[in-house]
Amino acid sequence: xxxxxxxxxxxxxxxxxxxxxxxxxxxxxxxxxxxxxxxxxxxxxxxxxxxxxxxxxxxxxxxxxxxxxxxxxxxxxxxxxxxxxxxxxxxxxxxxxxxxxxxxxxxxxxxxxxxxxxxxxxxxxxxxxxxxxxxxxxxxxxxxxxxxxxxxxxxxxxxxxxxxxxxxxxxxxxxxxxxxxxxxxxxxxxxxxxxxxxxxxxxxxxxxxxxxxxxxxxxxxxxxxxxxxxxxxxxxxxxxxxxxxxxxxxxxxxxxxxxxxxxxxxxxxxxxxxxxxxxxxxxxxxxxxxxxxxxxxxxxxx
Numbered sequence: 543x544x545x546x547x548x549x550x551x552x553x554x555x556x557x558x559x560x561x562x563x564x565x566x567x568x569x570x571x572x573x574x575x576x577x578x579x580x581x582x583x584x585x586x587x588x589x590x591x592x593x594x595x596x597x598x599x600x601x602x603x604x605x606x607x608x609x610x611x612x613x614x615x616x617x618x619x620x621x622x623x624x625x626x627x628x629x630x631x632x633x634x635x636x637x638x639x640x641x642x643x644x645x646x647x648x649x650x651x652x653x654x655x656x657x658x659x660x661x662x663x664x665x666x667x668x669x670x671x672x673x674x675x676x677x678x679x680x681x682x683x684x685x686x687x688x689x690x691x692x693x694x695x696x697x698x699x700x701x702x703x704x705x706x707x708x709x710x711x712x713x714x715x716x717x718x719x720x721x722x723x724x725x726x727x728x729x730x731x732x733x734x735x736x737x738x739x740x741x742x743x744x745x746x747x748x749x750x751x752x753x754x755x756x757x758x759x760x761x762x763x764x765x766x767x768x769x770x771x772x773x774x775x776x777x778x779x780x781x782x783x784x785x786x787x788x789x790x791x792x793x794x795x796x797x798x799x800x801x802x803x804x805x806x807x808x809x810x811x812x813x814x815x816x817x818x819x820x821x822x823x824x825x826x827x828x829x830x831x832x833x834x835x836x837x838x839x840x841x842x843x844x
Contacts, residue, residue, distance in 0.1 A: 563751055564701060567708055567744055568592050575715050588711060595703045600696055604656045604663045607801065611793045613643035613665045624671060627683045628664060635687050635770055640664045644671070649791040650784045653801040654686040655695055662690045667791070673783050681767060681777030685803055688766035694759045698800060705752040709745040716742070756800040756821045764828055778832040785825040 572588030599606075618625040624642060632639040640654070640662035650670035656662035664686045674682065689695065716738070768774035784804045794806040800821040 563747075564705075564708075565592075567747065567751075568711075571708060571711050571715070571744055575711065578715075592703070592707050595707060599703050600657050603695065604661065607653070607655045607798050608643060608663065608665065610795055610798060611645050611647075611665070611791075613645045616642040616644045621671065623676065623679060624666060624683070627676075627680045628687075631680060631684050631687055631770060635684075635691055637687060637691055638662070640687070640690060642666075644668060645791075645793070647791050647793065648672075649789055649806065650674070650787055650804075651791060651806055652682050652686055652803045653798070654689040655698075655801055656690070657695065658693075659690050662695070664690075669787070670784070674780055677771075677773060677776035678780035678783065680771050681773070681780045682803060684767035684770040685763050685777055686767075688763040688770065689759070692759070692762060692766060694763065697755065697759065701752045701755045702797065702800070705745075705749060712742070712744050752800070753821055757823045760803075760822050761828070761831070764832060768832055774832040778829045781825050781829055781832075 568588060569585070572585040575588070576582050576584035616624060621642065621644060624644075628642055629639055637659050640656065641664075643663060643665035645651075645665055645667045647667040648669040650667055650673055652664065652666040652670055654662060654664050664683065666682070670682065671679070764777060767777055771777070781804070791806040799806055802822075804825070805820070805822050
C-alpha cells in the first residue's frame with residue numbers, strides 16, 4: 543500500500559518540476575513583452591529582477607516573517623518542553639538547533655523559516671503549546687525541522703517571489719497595452735494575442751503552481767518528521783487538534799500562510815476545484831497517510 547515514505551522521491555521530483563515551470567513562465571512572459579515592445583533588454587531585466595528578488599527575500603525572510611507575526615525569542619527556562627524537544631530532535635536529525643520563537647496567539651500553529659540550516663528559526667504559538675502533549679509537540683517540531691533539513695525555506699521563498707513577480711509583470715503588460723501607445727511592435731498581432739492570453743492566465747497558473755509546491759513540501763515534511771520521531775501517530779494526533787480549532791490566527795497573512803504547519807486562516811472542508819487553491823493538503827489526507835505509514839513498515843525489534 544503506497545504511503546508517505548514511498549512517495550518521498552516522487553514529491554521531490556514533482557516539486558522541482560513545478561519550480562522549473564515557474565522560471566519558464568517568467569522567461570516566457572519577459573520574452574513576450576520584449577518582443578511586443580521590440581526591446582530585448584526587457585527580457586534580461588525580467589530575469590535579473592526575478593533573481594534579485596529571490597536573493598533579497600531569502601536573505602531577510604526570517605526577520606520579515608517574525609516581525610509580521612510579532613514573535614518573541616523563547617528561553618529554555620520559560621519554554622522547557624519546547625526547547626528540550628527541539629534540542630533532542632536536532633541532534634537526532636544532525637542539524638544545528640534552530641532559534642526558537644513563540645507567538646502570543648491562542649490559535650495552534652507553527653512554522654519554520656530562515657535562509658539555511660545554520661540560520662534557521664522555528665516558531666510556535668502559545669495556543670499550540672497549551673493543547674499538545676509531549677509526543678504531539680515532538681511531532682510538530684520534527685515536522686518543522688524536516689522543512690529545515692529539506693531546505694524548504696529556499697524553495698518557499700522562490701515560489702512566493704516568482705508568483706508575485708509573474709503577477710506584477712502580467713499586470714504591467716495589461717496596463718501598458720491599453721494606456722501606452724508608444725514604442726510598440728505594431729506588426730506583432732500574433733504576439734499581442736499571445737501576450738494578452740499569457741498575461742491573463744499566467745498569474746492563475748503561477749498561483750496553482752505555488753499551491754502545488756506547498757502541498758508537496760507539507761507531505762514530504764510529514765514523512766521526514768515521522769521518520770525522525772519514529773512515531774507518526776504523534777504528528778497525526780497534533781494535526782487533529784490543530785485542525786479542530788476553527789478560528790484564524792490574529793496575524794494570519796496570505797504571504798506567509800504556506801509556511802505554517804496548518805492553514806492559519808479559519809479551517810474549511812473543501813473539495814473538488816477548491817483544493818487546487820489550498821496552500822496545505824487536506825488534514826484528513828495527511829492524517830490518513832501518517833496513520834497508515836506504520837502498517838507498511840517492517841516490524842521493529844524491541
